[in-house]
Amino acid sequence: KARDHITTMQNKHFIRYAAFIKEACNCARFVTGALIAGVTNPKLKKQLKRSTWFTPSTIGNVVLATTQNKIYEISETGEISQFKSSVSKVNRKNFLDKLKGHQPNFIGTLQPKHNHEKSQHAQWLEGIAAGAWFELHPTENINEFGFRRISPNGHIDVHGIYEIDNLGFNYNSEYNFVHYSNCAFFHLEQHGKTYRFDYVRPLS
Incomplete structure:
Protein backbone atom coordinates (compact mmCIF):
# COMPACT_ATOMS: atom_id res chain seq x y z
CA LYS A 1 0.00 0.00 0.00
CA ALA A 2 2.90 2.33 0.71
CA ARG A 3 4.26 1.67 -2.78
CA ASP A 4 0.83 2.38 -4.29
CA HIS A 5 0.71 5.70 -2.41
CA ILE A 6 4.17 6.67 -3.65
CA THR A 7 3.23 5.77 -7.23
CA THR A 8 0.04 7.83 -6.95
CA MET A 9 2.04 10.82 -5.73
CA GLN A 10 4.54 10.44 -8.56
CA ASN A 11 1.75 10.27 -11.11
CA LYS A 12 0.45 13.64 -9.95
CA HIS A 13 3.56 15.12 -11.60
CA PHE A 14 3.04 18.70 -10.36
CA ILE A 15 2.83 18.96 -6.56
CA ARG A 16 3.11 22.26 -4.73
CA TYR A 17 6.09 22.40 -2.37
CA ALA A 18 4.94 23.59 1.07
CA ALA A 19 4.88 22.38 4.66
CA PHE A 20 1.62 23.78 6.02
CA ILE A 21 -0.75 23.20 3.10
CA LYS A 22 -2.68 19.92 3.11
CA GLU A 23 -2.63 19.29 -0.63
CA ALA A 24 1.01 20.36 -0.92
CA CYS A 25 4.03 18.27 0.00
CA ASN A 26 7.53 18.35 1.42
CA CYS A 27 9.92 15.61 2.52
CA ALA A 28 8.30 14.96 5.90
CA ARG A 29 4.74 15.09 4.57
CA PHE A 30 5.64 12.66 1.76
CA VAL A 31 7.08 10.14 4.23
CA THR A 32 4.09 10.52 6.54
CA GLY A 33 1.71 9.77 3.69
CA ALA A 34 3.64 6.62 2.79
CA LEU A 35 3.67 5.51 6.43
CA ILE A 36 -0.07 6.08 6.82
CA ALA A 37 -0.69 3.96 3.75
CA GLY A 38 1.71 1.22 4.83
CA VAL A 39 1.36 0.70 8.59
CA THR A 40 -1.10 -1.95 9.77
CA ASN A 41 -1.28 -0.90 13.42
CA PRO A 42 -4.48 1.19 13.86
CA LYS A 43 -2.98 3.17 16.76
CA LEU A 44 0.12 4.15 14.79
CA LYS A 45 -1.98 5.05 11.75
CA LYS A 46 -4.20 7.33 13.89
CA GLN A 47 -1.17 9.07 15.41
CA LEU A 48 0.35 9.68 12.01
CA LYS A 49 -2.90 11.07 10.61
CA ARG A 50 -3.19 13.42 13.58
CA SER A 51 0.29 14.78 12.85
CA THR A 52 -0.91 16.06 9.47
CA TRP A 53 -3.36 18.49 11.10
CA PHE A 54 -0.50 20.95 11.66
CA THR A 55 2.44 19.64 9.69
CA PRO A 56 4.39 16.38 9.91
CA SER A 57 8.03 16.49 10.92
CA THR A 58 10.99 14.21 10.38
CA ILE A 59 11.34 13.44 14.08
CA GLY A 60 7.59 12.99 14.36
CA ASN A 61 7.62 10.31 11.68
CA VAL A 62 10.25 8.33 13.57
CA VAL A 63 8.65 8.65 17.01
CA LEU A 64 5.05 8.10 15.92
CA ALA A 65 5.73 5.15 13.63
CA THR A 66 8.14 3.19 15.80
CA THR A 67 7.19 -0.21 17.19
CA GLN A 68 10.12 -0.22 19.63
CA ASN A 69 10.35 1.20 23.13
CA LYS A 70 13.58 3.08 22.51
CA ILE A 71 14.56 5.63 19.88
CA TYR A 72 18.12 6.70 19.22
CA GLU A 73 19.70 9.82 17.81
CA ILE A 74 23.10 10.51 16.29
CA SER A 75 24.93 13.73 17.13
CA GLU A 76 26.85 15.82 14.63
CA THR A 77 30.03 14.16 15.90
CA GLY A 78 28.63 10.67 15.30
CA GLU A 79 27.80 9.85 18.92
CA ILE A 80 24.78 7.55 19.34
CA SER A 81 22.50 8.08 22.33
CA GLN A 82 18.92 7.43 23.35
CA PHE A 83 16.46 10.10 22.25
CA LYS A 84 14.95 11.54 25.44
CA SER A 85 13.19 14.63 24.15
CA SER A 86 9.71 14.78 22.61
CA VAL A 87 8.24 15.59 19.22
CA SER A 88 6.53 18.73 20.54
CA LYS A 89 9.74 20.07 22.11
CA VAL A 90 11.79 19.52 18.97
CA ASN A 91 9.09 21.01 16.76
CA ARG A 92 8.71 24.09 18.97
CA LYS A 93 12.46 24.61 18.98
CA ASN A 94 12.68 24.42 15.20
CA PHE A 95 9.50 26.32 14.31
CA LEU A 96 10.27 29.18 16.69
CA ASP A 97 13.88 29.51 15.59
CA LYS A 98 14.17 32.97 13.99
CA LEU A 99 17.40 31.95 12.22
CA LYS A 100 19.22 35.11 13.25
CA GLY A 101 21.93 36.00 10.79
CA HIS A 102 20.74 33.47 8.23
CA GLN A 103 20.92 34.65 4.63
CA PRO A 104 18.82 32.64 2.16
CA ASN A 105 20.83 31.29 -0.75
CA PHE A 106 18.92 30.43 -3.90
CA ILE A 107 21.96 29.51 -5.99
CA GLY A 108 21.40 26.00 -7.28
CA THR A 109 17.61 26.22 -6.99
CA LEU A 110 16.09 29.45 -8.30
CA GLN A 111 19.42 30.85 -9.47
CA PRO A 112 21.91 28.97 -11.66
CA LYS A 113 24.96 27.28 -10.18
CA HIS A 114 27.69 26.88 -12.77
CA ASN A 115 29.89 23.79 -13.04
CA HIS A 116 32.52 22.39 -15.40
CA GLU A 117 30.38 19.50 -16.66
CA LYS A 118 27.73 21.46 -18.52
CA SER A 119 28.19 22.61 -22.11
CA GLN A 120 28.35 26.28 -23.02
CA HIS A 121 24.89 26.19 -24.59
CA ALA A 122 23.21 24.52 -21.57
Whole structure:
Protein backbone atom coordinates (compact mmCIF):
# COMPACT_ATOMS: atom_id res chain seq x y z
CA LYS A 1 0.00 0.00 0.00
CA ALA A 2 2.90 2.33 0.71
CA ARG A 3 4.26 1.67 -2.78
CA ASP A 4 0.83 2.38 -4.29
CA HIS A 5 0.71 5.70 -2.41
CA ILE A 6 4.17 6.67 -3.65
CA THR A 7 3.23 5.77 -7.23
CA THR A 8 0.04 7.83 -6.95
CA MET A 9 2.04 10.82 -5.73
CA GLN A 10 4.54 10.44 -8.56
CA ASN A 11 1.75 10.27 -11.11
CA LYS A 12 0.45 13.64 -9.95
CA HIS A 13 3.56 15.12 -11.60
CA PHE A 14 3.04 18.70 -10.36
CA ILE A 15 2.83 18.96 -6.56
CA ARG A 16 3.11 22.26 -4.73
CA TYR A 17 6.09 22.40 -2.37
CA ALA A 18 4.94 23.59 1.07
CA ALA A 19 4.88 22.38 4.66
CA PHE A 20 1.62 23.78 6.02
CA ILE A 21 -0.75 23.20 3.10
CA LYS A 22 -2.68 19.92 3.11
CA GLU A 23 -2.63 19.29 -0.63
CA ALA A 24 1.01 20.36 -0.92
CA CYS A 25 4.03 18.27 0.00
CA ASN A 26 7.53 18.35 1.42
CA CYS A 27 9.92 15.61 2.52
CA ALA A 28 8.30 14.96 5.90
CA ARG A 29 4.74 15.09 4.57
CA PHE A 30 5.64 12.66 1.76
CA VAL A 31 7.08 10.14 4.23
CA THR A 32 4.09 10.52 6.54
CA GLY A 33 1.71 9.77 3.69
CA ALA A 34 3.64 6.62 2.79
CA LEU A 35 3.67 5.51 6.43
CA ILE A 36 -0.07 6.08 6.82
CA ALA A 37 -0.69 3.96 3.75
CA GLY A 38 1.71 1.22 4.83
CA VAL A 39 1.36 0.70 8.59
CA THR A 40 -1.10 -1.95 9.77
CA ASN A 41 -1.28 -0.90 13.42
CA PRO A 42 -4.48 1.19 13.86
CA LYS A 43 -2.98 3.17 16.76
CA LEU A 44 0.12 4.15 14.79
CA LYS A 45 -1.98 5.05 11.75
CA LYS A 46 -4.20 7.33 13.89
CA GLN A 47 -1.17 9.07 15.41
CA LEU A 48 0.35 9.68 12.01
CA LYS A 49 -2.90 11.07 10.61
CA ARG A 50 -3.19 13.42 13.58
CA SER A 51 0.29 14.78 12.85
CA THR A 52 -0.91 16.06 9.47
CA TRP A 53 -3.36 18.49 11.10
CA PHE A 54 -0.50 20.95 11.66
CA THR A 55 2.44 19.64 9.69
CA PRO A 56 4.39 16.38 9.91
CA SER A 57 8.03 16.49 10.92
CA THR A 58 10.99 14.21 10.38
CA ILE A 59 11.34 13.44 14.08
CA GLY A 60 7.59 12.99 14.36
CA ASN A 61 7.62 10.31 11.68
CA VAL A 62 10.25 8.33 13.57
CA VAL A 63 8.65 8.65 17.01
CA LEU A 64 5.05 8.10 15.92
CA ALA A 65 5.73 5.15 13.63
CA THR A 66 8.14 3.19 15.80
CA THR A 67 7.19 -0.21 17.19
CA GLN A 68 10.12 -0.22 19.63
CA ASN A 69 10.35 1.20 23.13
CA LYS A 70 13.58 3.08 22.51
CA ILE A 71 14.56 5.63 19.88
CA TYR A 72 18.12 6.70 19.22
CA GLU A 73 19.70 9.82 17.81
CA ILE A 74 23.10 10.51 16.29
CA SER A 75 24.93 13.73 17.13
CA GLU A 76 26.85 15.82 14.63
CA THR A 77 30.03 14.16 15.90
CA GLY A 78 28.63 10.67 15.30
CA GLU A 79 27.80 9.85 18.92
CA ILE A 80 24.78 7.55 19.34
CA SER A 81 22.50 8.08 22.33
CA GLN A 82 18.92 7.43 23.35
CA PHE A 83 16.46 10.10 22.25
CA LYS A 84 14.95 11.54 25.44
CA SER A 85 13.19 14.63 24.15
CA SER A 86 9.71 14.78 22.61
CA VAL A 87 8.24 15.59 19.22
CA SER A 88 6.53 18.73 20.54
CA LYS A 89 9.74 20.07 22.11
CA VAL A 90 11.79 19.52 18.97
CA ASN A 91 9.09 21.01 16.76
CA ARG A 92 8.71 24.09 18.97
CA LYS A 93 12.46 24.61 18.98
CA ASN A 94 12.68 24.42 15.20
CA PHE A 95 9.50 26.32 14.31
CA LEU A 96 10.27 29.18 16.69
CA ASP A 97 13.88 29.51 15.59
CA LYS A 98 14.17 32.97 13.99
CA LEU A 99 17.40 31.95 12.22
CA LYS A 100 19.22 35.11 13.25
CA GLY A 101 21.93 36.00 10.79
CA HIS A 102 20.74 33.47 8.23
CA GLN A 103 20.92 34.65 4.63
CA PRO A 104 18.82 32.64 2.16
CA ASN A 105 20.83 31.29 -0.75
CA PHE A 106 18.92 30.43 -3.90
CA ILE A 107 21.96 29.51 -5.99
CA GLY A 108 21.40 26.00 -7.28
CA THR A 109 17.61 26.22 -6.99
CA LEU A 110 16.09 29.45 -8.30
CA GLN A 111 19.42 30.85 -9.47
CA PRO A 112 21.91 28.97 -11.66
CA LYS A 113 24.96 27.28 -10.18
CA HIS A 114 27.69 26.88 -12.77
CA ASN A 115 29.89 23.79 -13.04
CA HIS A 116 32.52 22.39 -15.40
CA GLU A 117 30.38 19.50 -16.66
CA LYS A 118 27.73 21.46 -18.52
CA SER A 119 28.19 22.61 -22.11
CA GLN A 120 28.35 26.28 -23.02
CA HIS A 121 24.89 26.19 -24.59
CA ALA A 122 23.21 24.52 -21.57
CA GLN A 123 20.14 26.29 -20.17
CA TRP A 124 19.22 26.60 -16.50
CA LEU A 125 15.69 25.64 -15.50
CA GLU A 126 14.93 26.83 -11.98
CA GLY A 127 13.00 25.04 -9.25
CA ILE A 128 12.93 24.72 -5.46
CA ALA A 129 15.17 21.72 -4.73
CA ALA A 130 14.98 20.92 -8.45
CA GLY A 131 17.08 23.45 -10.37
CA ALA A 132 19.22 21.88 -13.10
CA TRP A 133 21.02 22.42 -16.39
CA PHE A 134 19.41 21.12 -19.58
CA GLU A 135 21.26 20.41 -22.82
CA LEU A 136 20.03 19.44 -26.27
CA HIS A 137 22.23 17.93 -28.99
CA PRO A 138 21.35 17.07 -32.62
CA THR A 139 21.66 13.57 -34.09
CA GLU A 140 21.54 12.17 -37.62
CA ASN A 141 17.86 11.33 -37.10
CA ILE A 142 15.60 14.39 -37.54
CA ASN A 143 13.14 13.24 -34.87
CA GLU A 144 15.71 12.15 -32.26
CA PHE A 145 17.94 14.35 -30.10
CA GLY A 146 20.59 13.83 -27.49
CA PHE A 147 19.75 15.26 -24.07
CA ARG A 148 21.54 15.74 -20.78
CA ARG A 149 20.16 16.90 -17.44
CA ILE A 150 22.96 18.04 -15.14
CA SER A 151 22.58 18.82 -11.45
CA PRO A 152 23.90 22.09 -9.98
CA ASN A 153 26.99 20.24 -8.70
CA GLY A 154 27.81 18.74 -12.08
CA HIS A 155 26.30 15.26 -11.70
CA ILE A 156 24.82 13.91 -14.94
CA ASP A 157 21.28 12.86 -14.03
CA VAL A 158 20.52 11.47 -17.46
CA HIS A 159 22.23 11.25 -20.85
CA GLY A 160 20.09 9.72 -23.53
CA ILE A 161 18.23 9.85 -26.81
CA TYR A 162 14.81 11.50 -26.84
CA GLU A 163 12.15 11.51 -29.54
CA ILE A 164 10.23 14.67 -30.44
CA ASP A 165 6.43 14.48 -30.54
CA ASN A 166 6.08 16.25 -33.89
CA LEU A 167 8.27 17.71 -36.59
CA GLY A 168 8.82 21.40 -37.14
CA PHE A 169 11.45 22.04 -34.47
CA ASN A 170 14.62 23.70 -35.74
CA TYR A 171 17.68 22.97 -33.62
CA ASN A 172 19.60 25.89 -35.14
CA SER A 173 16.89 28.40 -34.23
CA GLU A 174 16.46 29.92 -30.76
CA TYR A 175 14.58 27.76 -28.25
CA ASN A 176 14.01 27.60 -24.50
CA PHE A 177 13.56 24.73 -22.07
CA VAL A 178 10.34 25.16 -20.12
CA HIS A 179 8.54 23.44 -17.27
CA TYR A 180 7.35 20.63 -17.16
CA SER A 181 10.72 18.91 -17.80
CA ASN A 182 12.55 16.05 -16.12
CA CYS A 183 14.63 12.95 -16.94
CA ALA A 184 11.71 11.03 -18.46
CA PHE A 185 10.60 13.80 -20.81
CA PHE A 186 11.07 17.52 -21.34
CA HIS A 187 9.50 20.44 -23.17
CA LEU A 188 11.00 23.12 -25.40
CA GLU A 189 9.37 26.29 -26.60
CA GLN A 190 10.22 27.74 -30.00
CA HIS A 191 8.42 30.51 -31.89
CA GLY A 192 5.39 30.24 -29.61
CA LYS A 193 5.06 26.47 -30.04
CA THR A 194 5.81 23.85 -27.36
CA TYR A 195 7.50 20.57 -28.27
CA ARG A 196 7.66 17.47 -26.10
CA PHE A 197 10.61 15.06 -26.12
CA ASP A 198 10.31 11.55 -24.62
CA TYR A 199 13.10 9.27 -23.44
CA VAL A 200 13.98 6.45 -25.85
CA ARG A 201 17.31 4.94 -24.79
CA PRO A 202 20.50 5.78 -22.86
CA LEU A 203 23.65 7.20 -24.40
CA SER A 204 25.95 6.49 -21.49
